[in-house]
Amino acid sequence: MFIAMKKRTLSFLTLIILFIPTLKAQIDVDLRAKFEHAEDLKHHFYGFSLYDADSGRFIFGINEEKHLMPASNTKIFTVLAALHILSDSIPGLQYVERGDSLIFWGTGDPTFLHNRLDSHKVYDFLKRSGKHLYYVPTQPKEPFYRNGWAMEDYDEYYQPELSSFPIYGNVATFRAPQSGSLSVVPALFQELIHVREQSSNRANFALSRKFDTNVFEMSSINVKRGYVNEKPFKYSDSLFLQLLVDTLKKEVKMIDYEKPSDTHILYSNSRNEMLREMMLPSDNFMAEQFQMMCSFVKYGEFDTRRIRSDMQQEYYTHFTDKIDLQDGSGLSIYNLVTPRSVVELLALLQSKVADEAVLHRLFPAGGVDGTIKSAYQLDQGQPFVWAKTGTLNSAYCQSGYILTRNGRRLIFSFLNNNFVTAPRTIRKEMVAIITHIRQNY
Structure with a gap:
């Protein structure tokens, strides 16, 4: 009986092995036709790769070996680095106590006094300390902007300066509680809001920051009630200290102090929750x-x-294609990856995060939340795609996970570059193809 059962098992496995190439051929014919009829994909460079996570096989690809700019799909690489290096909580403060003194260093934690994400653990620790506070600045080994960033975007909300000890997310938040009145947090910048010379009070309202200072200029006083905007401020250690003293309402001195070996770490937030927020x-x-x-x-x-x-040495050298990354966000126009390598990255993440629900929660869910909330409709009342988007001028990308109606778990990467049409037209074609995969495979 055992031999008979073994034969039946082997026969079943043989059928699966024979079925996979047949399915791959059917998918190839079907999807190639879908791409050929996608009119808005014909006038720019794109690459697509599709992988069956259950069988561990690539099942379809078009230009999957071509290097393209991934935009914010780069953040998926940052997720891997964070899961690999950081513990369950992110470091919020490094400190040591010496007698009546508390000496502290920044850890790179972006949430300190952030208007949405601050856990207040670091703030409360410093506020409640009865010791003399001493801050030791640490200079990063790189400039505050990465290679390939657009310098003209220096005062756009999405490009704050980087620092070893961020504060308020390194942005000033402007609000108009009533028409013609503009307030700012941190309040330290209130006196640095000026009306541009030779401006007209009837002109449309606009707010900008001078490149090398923290002077913010209004084009007019015609600001409407309810206006909200964030502008990066010009970061410096001295400004950080001013802002810190202003919020703690106690003296903090800046010193040069060699870091000892017996420092402690105060943790501030959940790593995975912050990855989701990213x-x-x-x-x-x-x-x-x-x-x-x-x-x-x-x-x-x-x-x-x-x-x-x-x-790169530990992971990416094992990918099929070369990875070239200049930052962790995707703002750099010098970043280059292939769709096939992004799929390999996503498969690697899937192997590292055993709980699929935990993994999916790190990605926007189509029809539910994040940057693809409005792009996809729920199918049979359920989300079926969890994917990271990436958008820059002439670049729109999506990469992530698909659950088909038949229960098949697929991984995809769809990168588009060098188009001159509106990104929404590219997105429409992409969504149609991903939805087709959901409903037919």
């Missing part, structure tokens, strides 16, 4: 600061180029 709205600042924290934990210094190099 991925769903595609927060560039948080992505870069995650790499800063990884560098701090691994080397005791801030050198994100070294993190990317080490991740």
Whole structure:
């Protein structure tokens, strides 16, 4: 009986093995026709790769070996680095006590006094301390902008300056509680709001920051009630100290002090919750600061180029295609990856996060939340795609996980570059193809 059962088992496995190439051929014919009829994909460069996570096989690809700019799909690489290097909680403060003194260093934590994400653990620790406070600044080994960033975006909300000890997310938040009145947090910047010379009170309202100072200029006083905007401020250690003293309402001195070996770490937030906060709205600042924290934990210094190099040696050299990353957020136009390598990255993440629900929660869910909430409709009342988007000028990308109606678990990467049409037209074609895969495979 055992022999008979074994024969039946072998026969069943043989059928599966024979079925997979047949399915692959059917998918190839079907999807190739879908791409050929996608008119809005014909005028730019794109690549697509599809992988069956259950069988461990690539089942379809078009230009999957071509290097393309991934935009914010780069953040998926940052997720891998964070899961690999950081513990369950992110480091919020490094400190040592010496007599009546508390000496502390930044860790790269982006959540300190952040208007949404601050756990208040670091703030409360410093506020309640009865010791004299001394801050030791640490200079990162890189400039506050990464290679390939657009310098003209210096005062856009999505590109704050990077630092070893961020405060308020390194942005000033402006609000108009009533028409013609503008307030700002931190309040320290209130006196630095000016009306632009030769401006007209009838002109449309606009707010900008001068490149090399923290002077913010209004184009007019015609600001409407309910206006909200975030502008990065020009970061410096002295400004950080001013802001810290202003909020703690106690004296803090800045000193040069060699870091001893017996320092302690105060943890501030859940790593996975912060990764979710990075991925769903595609927060560039948080992505870069995650790499800063990884560098701090691994080397005791801030050198994100070294993190990317080490991740390359440990993981990416085993991918089919070369990976070239200049940052952790995807703002750099120098980042280049292939769809096939992004799929391999997603498969690697799937192997590292055993609980699929935990993994999916790190990604926007189509029809539910994040950057693809409005892109997809629920199918049979359920989300079926969990994917990271990536958007830059002439770049729109999606990469992630698909659950088909038949229960098949698929991984995909769809990268689009160099189009001159509106991104929404590209997104429409992508959504149609991903939805077709959901409903037919």
